Amino acid sequence: MKSLVASFLDTRQIAKLHxxxxxxxxxxxxxxxxxxxxxxxxxxxxxxxLFNERANCRLGEGMxxxxxxxxxxxxxxxxxxxxxAKILSNMRISKVHAFATAAVRCAKNAKxxxxxxxxxxxxxxxxxxxxxxxxxxxxxxTLNLPRATGLVADLGGCSIEIxxxxxxxxxxxxxxxxxxxxxxKRSQIDxxxxxxxxxxxxxxxxxxGVGGSFRALASAYxxxxxxxxxxxxxxxxxxxxxxxxxxxxxxxxxELVGVPPGRQKTMPVAAKIIGRLLDxxxxxxxxxxxxxxxxxxxxxxxxxxxxxxxxxQSVCGEISKxxxxxxxxxDSLFTFLRPLGGSLADTSDKPDKSRKRKFERLLRAAxxxxxxxxxxxxxxxxxxxxxRVLGLPxxxxxxxxxxxxxxxxxxxxxxxxxxxxxPPELSAILGCKRRLEATTIGLGLRFALIFSGGVPNxxxxxxxxxxxxxxxxxxxxxxxxxxxxxxxxxxxxxxQSASLIPEIExxxx
Numbered sequence: 383m384k385s386l387v388a389s390f391l392d393t394r395q396i397a398k399l400h401x402x403x404x405x406x407x408x409x410x411x412x413x414x415x416x417x418x419x420x421x422x423x424x425x426x427x428x429x430x431x432l433f434n435e436r437a438n439c440r441l442g443e444g445m446x447x448x449x450x451x452x453x454x455x456x457x458x459x460x461x462x463x464x465x466x467a468k469i470l471s472n473m474r475i476s477k478v479h480a481f482a483t484a485a486v487r488c489a490k491n492a493k494x495x496x497x498x499x500x501x502x503x504x505x506x507x508x509x510x511x512x513x514x515x516x517x518x519x520x521x522x523x524t525l526n527l528p529r530a531t532g533l534v535a536d537l538g539g540c541s542i543e544i545x546x547x548x549x550x551x552x553x554x555x556x557x558x559x560x561x562x563x564x565x566x567k568r569s570q571i572d573x574x575x576x577x578x579x580x581x582x583x584x585x586x587x588x589x590x591g592v593g594g595s596f597r598a599l600a601s602a603y604x605x606x607x608x609x610x611x612x613x614x615x616x617x618x619x620x621x622x623x624x625x626x627x628x629x630x631x632x633x634x635x636x637e638l639v640g641v642p643p644g645r646q647k648t649m650p651v652a653a654k655i656i657g658r659l660l661d662x663x664x665x666x667x668x669x670x671x672x673x674x675x676x677x678x679x680x681x682x683x684x685x686x687x688x689x690x691x692x693x694x695q696s697v698c699g700e701i702s703k704x705x706x707x708x709x710x711x712x713d714s715l716f717t718f719l720r721p722l723g724g725s726l727a728d729t730s731d732k733p734d735k736s737r738k739r740k741f742e743r744l745l746r747a748a749x750x751x752x753x754x755x756x757x758x759x760x761x762x763x764x765x766x767x768x769x770r771v772l773g774l775p776x777x778x779x780x781x782x783x784x785x786x787x788x789x790x791x792x793x794x795x796x797x798x799x800x801x802x803x804x805p806p807e808l809s810a811i812l813g814c815k816r817r818l819e820a821t822t823i824g825l826g827l828r829f830a831l832i833f834s835g836g837v838p839n840x841x842x843x844x845x846x847x848x849x850x851x852x853x854x855x856x857x858x859x860x861x862x863x864x865x866x867x868x869x870x871x872x873x874x875x876x877x878q879s880a881s882l883i884p885e886i887e888x889x890x891x
Contacts, residue, residue: 533589
């Protein structure tokens, strides 16, 4: 990715976007529709947001052919920045990155806003070029979806950035000066999309939708279709269903069921733009993304190398530090349960390396968060744990992966009990085989943590082998006293869930 920076990003802007990664930092995103402040606590490989607030200032509203920001919109935006400046001061945040996008970039009277805004924040505001904005949008997506392939569209108030990705690498990018706050005709939209050959000749099946308009479309889809998981990021909408909603929004502005109130005024224009893009690019589905340009800045300047390597492991690692009773347990759990992958990850006669890699990624995440709810009341630990995973505030999980992890954590606490409350989402979206796979891992976590008391050196007494349909538990002599009838029963349940025959062998050292 670094080799592409020179092509898609002004190197002077890279220099200005420098953070000290060890310090608490803030990002102020001054968009055409909204202004957002996010303050991150950079205490580990994943900086959790300490504060996240958005104000719909509509700075670019009414910016017509004269290219002028309206005075009333400037006044509202400055009032928001004054509030944000007070919050930053009270929190004593010294590292602030503020940037502005299309509305300020295109405005002839941008200084009328930038000068007082800079004074309020006592901090430089960087006006991103089209290339820089497109780059950071793509980088935010690939932080969470490293091998994304398809078109990325970030629809803002005054512009739309479109990027072509292949295996996470930028191949093309462009930006058009119209958005959901613009007065743009269908013919104008068609002309620019048609003239951009890599859009009209697109062979990718997926369109990654970034921005509030795409999330509003996803909200409406969930509401009108009864989709069972109300998490916007990762929601895949078939093009046929999306076009049905978009046509209704564009032609019948009063029929906006499921669209958030703050988006209803601008949704007809947004629907027209998204609908035309779908027709021109030929994508078969929209993948709703919860990422943003802020994620791109964070990826480049706020994460260490481990965080960039796999964002899911970074997030789960931070959760592990805060929740695990004893250090080093997740690594011991992963080593112990990894042999289960021989029967769970391979679903055909030919081993699938990609499938195994995905399985082990989720297994490691499950091990890291396996003590997520040990402090909760035992009667509801399973449900609380599953709910927390379903609502995990990350954008690096698909809906199927989120359900898989939730099932694993649920059974880690509940086992095979049927008298415990269970979130209904656990029975949706994921296929039967994958649900059984996640259940098996949950039972494996439960067995290992109960057997060992959650202590890593006790886990060293155990090892698993998975050969010729037999799951063998080998117990060293030091662990002999930890074997009882309950241990045997739980191990038998684990083997049964994996469709294997259980055997226990006690070894002498």
